[in-house]
Amino acid sequence: MAREHAAALPRGRMLGTxxxxxxxxxxxxxxxxxxxxxxxxxxYASFWPSVSSNAAQFDEYLQNLPEVFKELLGTAGFATAEGxxxxxxxxxxxxxxxxxxAIGAGARAIAGEEEAGSLDLLLSTPVRRRRVLADKxxxxxxxxxxxxxxxWLSVVALGAIWDLxxxxxxxxxxxxxxxxxAVAFGAISLAVGATTGGKGLAIGVPSGVALxxxxxxxxxxxxxxxxxxxxxxxxxxxxxxxxxxxxxHTVHAxxxxxxxxxxxxxxxxxxxxRDLAA
Numbered sequence: 001m002a003r004e005h006a007a008a009l010p011r012g013r014m015l016g017t018x019x020x021x022x023x024x025x026x027x028x029x030x031x032x033x034x035x036x037x038x039x040x041x042x043x044y045a046s047f048w049p050s051v052s053s054n055a056a057q058f059d060e061y062l063q064n065l066p067e068v069f070k071e072l073l074g075t076a077g078f079a080t081a082e083g084x085x086x087x088x089x090x091x092x093x094x095x096x097x098x099x100x101x102a103i104g105a106g107a108r109a110i111a112g113e114e115e116a117g118s119l120d121l122l123l124s125t126p127v128r129r130r131r132v133l134a135d136k137x138x139x140x141x142x143x144x145x146x147x148x149x150x151x152w153l154s155v156v157a158l159g160a161i162w163d164l165x166x167x168x169x170x171x172x173x174x175x176x177x178x179x180x181x182a183v184a185f186g187a188i189s190l191a192v193g194a195t196t197g198g199k200g201l202a203i204g205v206p207s208g209v210a211l212x213x214x215x216x217x218x219x220x221x222x223x224x225x226x227x228x229x230x231x232x233x234x235x236x237x238x239x240x241x242x243x244x245x246x247x248x249h250t251v252h253a254x255x256x257x258x259x260x261x262x263x264x265x266x267x268x269x270x271x272x273x274r275d276l277a278a
Contacts, residue, residue, distance in 0.1 A: 018122070018127060018131070018132050018135040018136070019135040019138055019139055022109070022135065022136055022139035023139050023142070023143070025108075026105075026143065030143065030146075033101060033147055034146070034147065034150045036097070037097065037147055037150045037151050037154060038150060038154045038158075040089075040093065040097070041089075041151060041154035041155055041158055041159070042154070042158050044084075044085075044088050044089060044164075045154075045155070045158045045159045045161065045162045045164045046162055047088075048081070048084060048159070048162045048163065048164040049162055049163065051078055051084055052078070052079070052084070052163075055078045055079035056079075080166075081159070081164050081165055081166040081167075082166050082167060082170060082171070082244050082245055084164070085155070085164075085166055085171070085174075085244060086174075086242075086244045086245075089151075090174055090178065090239070090244055091239075094151065094178055095178060095181060095182070095214075095235075095238070097147075098144060098147060098148065098178060098179070098181075098182035099181070099182050099185050099207075099210055101143065101144060101147055101182070102140060102143075102144045102182040102183060102185055102186030102189070103185055103186055103188075103189045103202075103203055103206050103207060103210075104189075104203065105139070105140040105143055105144070105186055105189075106140055106185075106186040106187065106188070106189030106190035106193065106202065106206070107189045107190075107192075107193050107199050107202035107203045108199070109133070109136035109137070109139075109140060109190050109193060109194075110133060110136060110190065110193045110194045110197070110202075110267075110271060111192075111193030111194070111196070111197055111198055111199040111201070111202045112193070112199050112202075114193075114197045114199075114276070115197075115198075115199050119276065120276070123276070129271050129272050130268055130271075130272060133190070133194060133267055133268055133271050134268075136190065137187065137190055137264055137267070140183070140186045140187075140190065141183055141186075144179060144182050144183055144186060145179060148175055148176075148178060148179040148182070151175065151178075152171070152172065152175045155171065156168070156171075166244070169247060170243065170244055170245060170246070170247050171244065172248075173243040173244070173247045173248035173249075174243040174244040176243075176248060176253065177237075177238050177239070177243045177248070177249075177252070177253060177256070178238065180238075180253055180256035180257060180260070181234055181235070181237075181238040181256055183256075183260050184234050184256050184259040184260045184263070185206045185209070185210055185234070186206075186260075187259070187260040187261075187263035187264050187267070188205070188206040188209065188259075188263045189202045189203065189205075189206040190202070190263065190264070190267045191263040191264070191266040191267040191270070192205045192206065193267075194266075194267040194268075194270050194271040194274070195266070195267070195270040195271075195274070197274070197276070210234075213232070213233035213234055213235055214233070214235050216229050216230060216232065216233045216235075217230050217233040217235040217236045217239075217240070218235075220233075220236075234255075234256060234259060236252075237249075237252040237253075237255045237256050238252075238256065240252065
């Protein structure tokens with residue numbers, strides 16, 4: 001009966017339904033994600049006056065840290081808004097929050113539907129597998145972009161209250177790098193889920209890859225034998241050019257886009273060939 005009803009729907013309507021349904025499924029959780037980002041930015045912005053007035057002490061403390069921690073917190077120090085945002089937002093918490101969302105969305109896209117038993121019904125419609133997966137990927141990208149935009153707007157709007165005013169072009173560049181990093185890992189999650197059908201694997205594999213490559217990029221600045229491996233880490237292309245200070249690095253941004261494109265191609269090929277009845 002569901003198949004007959006689906007077949008009666010116009011193809012364009014079905015294509016829109018997959019994308020819209022994916023977004024609609026997040027209608028309860030997504031506002032909480034946005035609120036979390038806004039409140040996090042508000043917290044950091046409210047600390048800025050105290051930090052900036054004691055920047056010399058913070059910078060002296062930073063200079064005494066091991067090289068690994070200097071790389072993690074950034075070398076710009078705490079005297080500027082860019083240095084503060086690099087150390088408090090872009091070095092650790094921002095990537096964690098956005099990657100958690102993107103990886104989760106990628107895992108739910110196919111593997112989540114499959115484990116919930118709703119994928120068979122979805123594929124009984126006239127929509128091709130390729131288009132289902134593309135719409136799921138698009139919804140993940142849009143959701144990730146929405147959170148990155150919420151972060152950007154929060155810093156611009158709330159930061160002004162406490163005089164936290166980074167260079168707008170460089171701050172935008174850093175936000176773009178962060179968005180592309182999250183999409184890359186979301187695409188990897190989608191590829192694992194489309195290949196295996198396991199939601200746990202779709203979360204665990206990209207999370208493990210993120211942790212390992214983060215450590216490689218971080219310790220590569222201090223350990224000589226790890227340093228040549230840094231270009232293998234997506235985090236190198238996220239932060240290696242220091243976009244919050246130097247602006248958008250086109251080549252690094254394109255590498256992150258390339259990772260997403262390759263992962264999406266793998267997902268499409270695997271999903272079209274996999275026997276879902278197995």
